[in-house]
Amino acid sequence: MTAAVPPDAVQRWRKTLSRKGMDINQKLTDLLSRQNATLATIKLPNETEAHEPPERRLRRFLDQIIRAQRRLGTPDWGLCSTCRRPFERGALDDTPWIEECAACANPEVS
Ligand SMILES: [Zn+2]
Numbered sequence: 001m002t003a004a005v006p007p008d009a010v011q012r013w014r015k016t017l018s019r020k021g022m023d024i025n026q027k028l029t030d031l032l033s034r035q036n037a038t039l040a041t042i043k044l045p046n047e048t049e050a051h052e053p054p055e056r057r058l059r060r061f062l063d064q065i066i067r068a069q070r071r072l073g074t075p076d077w078g079l080c081s082t083c084r085r086p087f088e089r090g091a092l093d094d095t096p097w098i099e100e101c102a103a104c105a106n107p108e109v110s
Pocket residue numbers: 080081082083084085100101102103104105
């Protein structure tokens with residue numbers, strides 16, 4: 001990104017990312033402790049592949065947040081990972097872990 005990024009915005013994104021990261025981490029911890037308790041006593045039906053298990057979804061989100069934390073402050077920050085167009089500032093403020101613009105994330109819509 002060539003446009004200057006105000007340091008207070010970077011601070012805010014960093015804070016949002018770390019807060020969300022902790023939130024997801026907590027959810028994952030809760031889920032795993034519940035699973036461990038459940039798996040010991042209850043026999044699960046055949047696992048379906050159709051829906052992504054919550055654990056995997058949480059881990060994927062956590063990975064996404066970590067990647068965003070690494071990206072913050074590098075030239076890749078704020079750019080769509082596919083088309084390299086800069087994100088709207090509002091999108092970054094709301095979801096700083098965003099990786100693709102709407103057009104790339106939903107190609108059939110555009
Ligand atoms: Zn894109």
